[in-house]
Amino acid sequence: MIYLDHAATTPMRPGVWDAMAPYSDDVFGNSSGVHGVSRRAKNALEEARERIAVAIGAGPREIVLTSGGTESDNLALKGSALSSNPRRGVVTVATEHEAVLETTDFLRRLGVPTAVVAVDDNGAVDLDDLVDAVDANTAVLSVMYLNNETGVIQDLLRIVSAVREREPDVLIHSDAVQAFSSEEIDVDALGVDLVTVTGHKFGGPKGAGILYVREGTALEPVLHGGGQELGRRSGTHDVAGAVGLATAMEAAVADRARFKSQVGEVRDDFEKRIVAGAPDSVVNTPESMRSSHHLNVRFPGIRNETLLMRLDRTGVAASAGSACQSGASEVSHVLEGMGLTPDQARESVRFSFGWNSTSEEAMDAAEILLGLVEELR
Amino acid sequence: MRALVAMSGGVDSSVAAALMKTAGHDVIGVTLKLWSGPNGEAPTAGCCTVSDAEDARRVAAQLDIPYYVLDYTDEFRDGVVDRFVRDYTSGRTPNPCIECNRTVKFDRLLSGLDDFGSDVLVTGHHARNRFEDGMWSLRRGEDRDKDQSYVLSMLTQAELSRTVFPVGEMTKAGVRSIAAEMRLRTASKPESMDICFVGQRDYRSFVRDAAPGAFEPGPVVDSDGTEMGRHEGIIGFTVGQRRGLGVAVGEPRFVVRIDSATSTVVLGRRDDLEVAGVSLRQLTWTDGVPASGQVIAQYRAHGEPVAATLHEDRLLFAEPQQAVAPGQTVALYDDDRVLGGALIADTFR
Numbered sequence: 261m262i263y264l265d266h267a268a269t270t271p272m273r274p275g276v277w278d279a280m281a282p283y284s285d286d287v288f289g290n291s292s293g294v295h296g297v298s299r300r301a302k303n304a305l306e307e308a309r310e311r312i313a314v315a316i317g318a319g320p321r322e323i324v325l326t327s328g329g330t331e332s333d334n335l336a337l338k339g340s341a342l343s344s345n346p347r348r349g350v351v352t353v354a355t356e357h358e359a360v361l362e363t364t365d366f367l368r369r370l371g372v373p374t375a376v377v378a379v380d381d382n383g384a385v386d387l388d389d390l391v392d393a394v395d396a397n398t399a400v401l402s403v404m405y406l407n408n409e410t411g412v413i414q415d416l417l418r419i420v421s422a423v424r425e426r427e428p429d430v431l432i433h434s435d436a437v438q439a440f441s442s443e444e445i446d447v448d449a450l451g452v453d454l455v456t457v458t459g460h461k462f463g464g465p466k467g468a469g470i471l472y473v474r475e476g477t478a479l480e481p482v483l484h485g486g487g488q489e490l491g492r493r494s495g496t497h498d499v500a501g502a503v504g505l506a507t508a509m510e511a512a513v514a515d516r517a518r519f520k521s522q523v524g525e526v527r528d529d530f531e532k533r534i535v536a537g538a539p540d541s542v543v544n545t546p547e548s549m550r551s552s553h554h555l556n557v558r559f560p561g562i563r564n565e566t567l568l569m570r571l572d573r574t575g576v577a578a579s580a581g582s583a584c585q586s587g588a589s590e591v592s593h594v595l596e597g598m599g600l601t602p603d604q605a606r607e608s609v610r611f612s613f614g615w616n617s618t619s620e621e622a623m624d625a626a627e628i629l630l631g632l633v634e635e636l637r
Numbered sequence: 638m639r640a641l642v643a644m645s646g647g648v649d650s651s652v653a654a655a656l657m658k659t660a661g662h663d664v665i666g667v668t669l670k671l672w673s674g675p676n677g678e679a680p681t682a683g684c685c686t687v688s689d690a691e692d693a694r695r696v697a698a699q700l701d702i703p704y705y706v707l708d709y710t711d712e713f714r715d716g717v718v719d720r721f722v723r724d725y726t727s728g729r730t731p732n733p734c735i736e737c738n739r740t741v742k743f744d745r746l747l748s749g750l751d752d753f754g755s756d757v758l759v760t761g762h763h764a765r766n767r768f769e770d771g772m773w774s775l776r777r778g779e780d781r782d783k784d785q786s787y788v789l790s791m792l793t794q795a796e797l798s799r800t801v802f803p804v805g806e807m808t809k810a811g812v813r814s815i816a817a818e819m820r821l822r823t824a825s826k827p828e829s830m831d832i833c834f835v836g837q838r839d840y841r842s843f844v845r846d847a848a849p850g851a852f853e854p855g856p857v858v859d860s861d862g863t864e865m866g867r868h869e870g871i872i873g874f875t876v877g878q879r880r881g882l883g884v885a886v887g888e889p890r891f892v893v894r895i896d897s898a899t900s901t902v903v904l905g906r907r908d909d910l911e912v913a914g915v916s917l918r919q920l921t922w923t924d925g926v927p928a929s930g931q932v933i934a935q936y937r938a939h940g941e942p943v944a945a946t947l948h949e950d951r952l953l954f955a956e957p958q959q960a961v962a963p964g965q966t967v968a969l970y971d972d973d974r975v976l977g978g979a980l981i982a983d984t985f986r
Contacts, residue, residue, distance in 0.1 A: 565705070565707055565708065566749065566752045566753065569665075569703075569705050569753060569754075570752075570753070570754055572703065572705075573665070573703060573754060588670040588706040588707065588708040589708055590708065636752050
């Protein structure tokens with residue numbers, strides 16, 4: 261199998277599983293317990309938290325361990341809009357992940373003022389529109405760093421400074437789930453208050469993520485209970501998950517420069533081959549402000565579900581970017597947001613590359629893909 | 638043979654997939670996502686529910702065949718649901734399962750067969766499709782009680798030549814025993830009876846919601862034209878209905894006709910329900926050759942076949958028939974072989 265769906269999830273990096281294993285075995289203790297086996301688990305947990313904090317330039321108290329991206333996005337938005345801070349509003353962007361958009365809609369139904377700002381044909385949010393949407397009642401602004409379906413990168417630095425100029429007290433959240441492999445995530449350099457990261461997108465385990473919460477940020481928990489994570493996220497800790505997450509984060513940070521150039525080259529070669537071999541194909545990923553490892557491309561006249569089925573049967577794994585629980589491809593709200601018609605969105609396929617992608621397999625996949633495109637056209 | 642099995646999540650299509658796999662064919666399973674409610678919610682009953690898709694997925698995994706969900710919600714809404722609503726607002730009695738077979742399942746899956754990389758479409762219908770005398774003939778299923786040739790009566794050589802019905806040669810009990818033997822999770826799953834997009838709701842409230850304002854109050858008249866009462870909309874009535882007419886007369890009255898143009902519901906006595914024959918539209922022939930003369934006709938999915946004489950688009954029943962309504966499908970047979978199918982345009986006495 262040639263796996264070109266790394267944006268959905270990517271294999272664990274070497275050493276991660278081994279690092280986790282003891283905490284699902286000998287060191288099984290509940291990190292909140294009062295005895296030896298629990299103290300050892302607690303120690304591993306806090307050590308992992310420190311390593312995670314270092315990887316994003318944060319302090320350990322600013323790390324809330326969660327079950328992953330969806331939970332972190334929920335906590336960032338619900339936690340900000342429902343906190344002791346009197347500001348209530350939520351502002352976000354039309355091409356965000358469902359975890360942000362559906363949470364925003366939930367808050368809207370609770371009576372929270374919300375605004376969803378449109379993007380242009382390149383997927384970039386208009387800075388003026390975004391700033392205009394933020395007002396004195398806005399609790400949190402959520403802007404994804406790097407889009408999961410298209411690889412579009414938002415200009416976070418400009419966004420943060422422009423928004424701060426208008427409303428210094430608005431919290432700024434960024435879902436950086438897709439960015440961590442290739443982009444440096446330094447919370448102070450970015451100037452954000454809340455950041456979502458999840459392990460399985462860069463070689464860690466599934467079910468382990470974090471929400472970075474800047475010191476002093478008022479946040480209402482989504483999960484109430486025993487008061488773990490300084491009251492911000494209750495529930496018995498997944499110690500093995502935290503250790504796996506920390507291990508993968510360190511590996512990803514150490515590998516980041518290579519990833520960006522080398523995986524980027526694999527993607528670029530793949531893209532060039534596709535565009536040359538299928539001249540009527542349309543690359544939805546913009547030419548600038550794009551990631552190193554995503555390629556969203558449209559093949560006019562070919563339904564993506566048919567192409568994906570044929571690719572799967574030929575041993576190439578790709579995706580339509582967004583799938584519902586049943587597994588059916590849905591019309592992508594991200595592509596629609598960028599001005600594609602529903603039919604054009606249904607002709608679009610996402611190829612995404614990861615830490616172990618190679619040029620050889622990408623070229624093999626390109627030939628298979630071009631053969632199928634020729635046949636299906 | 639490369640086979641594309643349409644898996645609904647029921648026992649028949651599960652066994653159809655299993656039989657094709659066991660026979661050594663290159664099999665893939667697909668489930669069609671056909672409907673989500675106006676707010677995107679998943680349906681809760683019938684052949685297009687999420688749990689049914691899960692059953693199909695699990696059976697495919699057990700059989701170790703690739704499995705995909707194909708999204709045909711647009712086609713289903715346009716070709717089946719909108720038409721269902723339109724038919725009822727026009728006073729006709731539609732059969733949405735047949736429309737789904739015609740406009741979605743067989744149309745889309747067969748036209749996409751090459752693209753899917755498959756040679757034949759396989760379904761779990763109880764009907765037999767055999768190559769006889771240089772021709773594909775569609776016959777009633779082995780299990781007469783479960784026979785589904787009626788809902789396939791619009792298929793022609795183009796479709797039949799690329800379609801396989803593996804369980805049509807078996808009884809339902811036989812299908813279930815194979816499923817049990819192979820430990821398929823769908824072995825004892827009950828059959829779905831509801832219209833899948835309506836679920837357990839009343840179809841009348843579904844149509845009312847889908848076509849608000851389409852139904853106006855109107856008169857309930859007796860066969861001689863005397864107004865006997867008023868009604869809130871023709872969707873509350875079907876031909877043959879006896880209860881809930883909102884009128885009180887000594888002798889039992891039945892709905893004998895619905896005039897959508899004037900929102901008039903016409904009542905009559907039991908005798909007035911009888912029709913001598915029907916005129917047909919959208920006639921298709923399995924072998925492409927129009928039949929005429931003596932035929933067997935069936936005008937309900939589980940109705941009794943009756944003798945009739947066909948002359949062009951007019952079908953005259955040997956005995957008068959009751960509760961025959963425009964919009965219903967008529968399947969025409971020679972013994973157990975399907976000759977063709979049509980929709981009832983109108984009835985005559």
